[in-house]
Ligand SMILES: Nc1ncnc2c1ncn2[C@@H]1O[C@H](COP(=O)(O)OP(=O)(O)OP(=O)(O)O)[C@@H](O)[C@H]1O
């Protein structure tokens with residue numbers, strides 16, 4: 001065999017060795033599979049140093065800075081109509097608050113008893129949650145879920161009830177609010193939209209503040225004003241607005257500091 005053929009044979013053997021070695025590290029892939037079940041829009045989970053995560057940090061800073069009459073710790077997140085980004089914003093905000101080095105305890109609640117997608121967006125399976133607590137006395141601690149952050153608890157919406165608005169307005173909901181207020185530093189409610197159903201208008205006034213989500217290029221001014229009027233009528237405390245789906249016309253480097 002010539003020197004050239006010998007060299008080729010050795011190179012092929014080395015390649016084979018590398019392939020075999022790669023197969024040995026298979027177990028590390030498991031973590032990637034677990035993570036990938038979480039919706040990629042949850043940027044605060046996947047890339048906490050990205051400019052988008054920084055925007056959620058700015059939102060956290062702004063919410064933590066509010067201290068009149070007292071710092072809000074129980075917050076409702078809602079919007080005028082469906083699909084404006086309430087769930088994605090609630091989760092990103094919950095994770096961003098959980099990242100705070102002061103190790104605040106956070107509860108993220110799916111308060112959309114009709115069409116809740118909080119657990120689906122997090123890649124979690126859940127058949128029980130808030131509606132079960134409000135109907136059959138299920139204990140809170142029996143239905144809490146985790147995504148691996150010890151100071152962030154997730155409460156699914158639970159079995160779809162036939163009377164969601166009544167449950168949200170019930171004494172049991174008040175008791176639930178009183179209990180979680182004591183147990184957690186911050187509670188975030190991912191609510192249904194304001195215009196089509198009344199649930200958010202019932203829950204928002206029981207919270208310390210409400211954050212309204214609107215979607216760039218979709219939410220109409222008149223519709224948003226109408227939703228705000230509804231919330232003001234029930235004396236909800238609207239703290240501010242989050243705009244989702246923004247296209248970066250300003251070059252990304254302006255947002256990126258490091
Ligand atoms: N900040 C964002 N930028 C771009 N797309 C987003 C953003 N937030 C959410 N989305 C996308 O918009 C769609 C709706 O998001 P999401 O489920 O959070 O809305 P929602 O207001 O909770 O909807 P629903 O009213 O049905 O509960 C999803 O496809 C989501 O991935």
Ligand SMILES: [Mg+2]
Pocket residue numbers: 086087088112116117118190
């Ligand atoms: Mg939602």
